[in-house]
Amino acid sequence: MSAIVEHRRRRIRRGRLVSNILALIFALIWIFPVYWMINTSFKPPFEVTTSTPQFLPAHPTLRNYHAAIFQxxxxxxxxxxxxxxxxxxxxxxxxxxxxxxxxxxxxxxxxxxxxxxxxxxxxxxxxxxxxxxxxxxxxxxxxxxxxxxxxxxxxxxxxxxxxxxxxxxxxxxxxxxxxxxxxxxxxxxxxxxxxxxxxxxxxxxxxxxxxxxxxxxxxxxxxxxxxxxxxxxxxxxxxFSTPTTGTDYGGQMAASVLFSLPVVIFFLIIQRNLVAGMSAGAVKG
Known part of the structure; x- marks a missing residue:
C-alpha cells in the first residue's frame, strides 16, 4: 500500500515539475519582447542596428527617452x-x-x-x-x-x-x-x-x-x-517610422516604454481595488 502511495506522489511531483517548466517557458516567451523593448530603449543608434544581438546595452544612454519626451x-x-x-x-x-x-x-x-x-x-x-x-x-x-x-x-x-x-x-x-x-x-x-x-x-x-x-x-x-x-x-x-527618414528604433522603443507605463500603472491601481471590490458585498453570517 505504501509503495502505491509513494508511486502516486512521485507522479504528482513529476507532473508539477513538468507544469512548472512549461509555465516558465511560456512566461519567458511572453516577457522577452517586453525585455527587448526596454533593452533597446537604452541603446545608442550604433548598438541598435548592429548585426550581433546585445542582451545588455554596452553604452547605456537616456538619449532616446530625451528625444521622445521633448519631441x-x-x-x-x-x-x-x-x-x-x-x-x-x-x-x-x-x-x-x-x-x-x-x-x-x-x-x-x-x-x-x-x-x-x-x-x-x-x-x-x-x-x-x-x-x-x-x-x-x-x-x-x-x-x-x-x-x-x-x-x-x-x-x-x-x-x-x-x-x-x-x-x-x-x-x-x-x-x-x-x-x-x-x-x-x-x-x-x-x-x-x-x-x-x-x-x-x-x-x-x-x-x-x-x-x-x-x-x-x-x-x-x-x-x-x-x-x-x-x-x-x-x-x-x-x-517614429516614416518613409522618408526610416525608423528610429531606439526612439520608438523608448516611446513604447513611455506609452506602456500609464496602462501598467492603471492596472496596478485597479487590481488593488478589484480585490477590495470582490469582498465589498460579502454577507456576514
Missing part, C-alpha cells in the same frame, strides 16, 4: 489621450452600469431583442463600423473633436461592458433586493448601496478593457482627427 507634439498628444480616455471611461462605465442593471433586474417588452442586438454588435469587428460612423459623425460635425472620438470609442466598448456587467448583476440574488425593499429602500438606494458594490469587480474589469482600448487605438484616432494637434499618443508613436 514637439508629445505633451499635446498625451493631453489628448488623457482627455479621450477619461471621457470614454466615464461615459462607457456610466451607460454600461445603468443599461446592464436595467437589462438584468427589470422585465420589459423587447429586452431579449436588445440583448441579441448588443451581442450582434459585439461580434462585428470595429473596422467594419469605421466608415459608417465616420459618415454619420461627418454629418453631425463631430470629426476632429474630443466628443466625436469619445463617442466612437464608447460605441465599440459599450456592448462588451453591458454584456459583462449584466452577468455580474444576474449573479446577485433577488432576496437582497427584497430584503432592502422590506426595510424601506427605494430603487435608487438599492442600486447605489447594494447592487453597485456587488458588481464592483465587473465595473473594474470593463474599465480596464475600456482604458486599454481607448489608449491603444490608432486607426480611429488617425481617421477622425483632422489636425495634428488633436492626435493621440498612438499616432505620435507611429511618427
Amino acid at each position: 514637439s507634439n508629445f505633451l499635446g498628444d498625451l493631453k489628448n489621450s488623457l482627455i479621450v480616455v477619461a471621457g470614454t471611461l466615464v461615459l462607457a462605465i456610466s451607460l454600461g452600469v445603468l443599461a446592464s442593471a436595467a437589462l438584468s433586474r427589470f422585465h420589459f417588452r423587447g429586452r431579449r431583442a436588445i440583448l441579441v442586438f448588443i451581442l450582434c454588435v459585439q461580434m462585428l469587428p470595429s473596422t467594419a463600423l469605421l466608415i459608417p460612423i465616420f459618415l454619420v459623425f461627418n454629418e453631425l460635425h463631430l470629426l476632429g473633436s474630443y466628443l466625436g472620438l469619445i463617442l466612437a470609442y464608447v460605441a465599440s466598448v459599450l456592448p462588451f461592458s453591458i454584456w459583462v456587467m449584466r452577468g455580474f448583476f444576474l449573479a446577485i440574488p433577488y432576496e437582497l433586493e427584497e430584503a432592502a425593499m422590506i426595510d424601506g429602500a427605494n430603487t435608487r438606494q438599492i442600486l447605489v448601496r447594494i447592487l453597485f458594490p456587488l458588481v464592483a469587480p465587473g465595473i473594474i474589469s470593463t474599465s480596464i478593457f475600456a482604458f486599454v482600448y481607448a489608449w491603444n487605438d490608432y486607426l480611429v484616432a488617425y481617421t477622425f482627427m483632422k489636425t495634428q494637434s488633436m492626435y493621440t499618443l498612438p499616432v505620435w508613436l507611429a511618427s
Whole structure:
C-alpha cells in the first residue's frame, strides 16, 4: 500500500515539475519582447542596428527617452489621450452600469431583442463600423473633436461592458433586493448601496478593457482627427517610422516604454481595488 502511495506522489511531483517548466517557458516567451523593448530603449543608434544581438546595452544612454519626451507634439498628444480616455471611461462605465442593471433586474417588452442586438454588435469587428460612423459623425460635425472620438470609442466598448456587467448583476440574488425593499429602500438606494458594490469587480474589469482600448487605438484616432494637434499618443508613436527618414528604433522603443507605463500603472491601481471590490458585498453570517 505504501509503495502505491509513494508511486502516486512521485507522479504528482513529476507532473508539477513538468507544469512548472512549461509555465516558465511560456512566461519567458511572453516577457522577452517586453525585455527587448526596454533593452533597446537604452541603446545608442550604433548598438541598435548592429548585426550581433546585445542582451545588455554596452553604452547605456537616456538619449532616446530625451528625444521622445521633448519631441514637439508629445505633451499635446498625451493631453489628448488623457482627455479621450477619461471621457470614454466615464461615459462607457456610466451607460454600461445603468443599461446592464436595467437589462438584468427589470422585465420589459423587447429586452431579449436588445440583448441579441448588443451581442450582434459585439461580434462585428470595429473596422467594419469605421466608415459608417465616420459618415454619420461627418454629418453631425463631430470629426476632429474630443466628443466625436469619445463617442466612437464608447460605441465599440459599450456592448462588451453591458454584456459583462449584466452577468455580474444576474449573479446577485433577488432576496437582497427584497430584503432592502422590506426595510424601506427605494430603487435608487438599492442600486447605489447594494447592487453597485456587488458588481464592483465587473465595473473594474470593463474599465480596464475600456482604458486599454481607448489608449491603444490608432486607426480611429488617425481617421477622425483632422489636425495634428488633436492626435493621440498612438499616432505620435507611429511618427517614429516614416518613409522618408526610416525608423528610429531606439526612439520608438523608448516611446513604447513611455506609452506602456500609464496602462501598467492603471492596472496596478485597479487590481488593488478589484480585490477590495470582490469582498465589498460579502454577507456576514
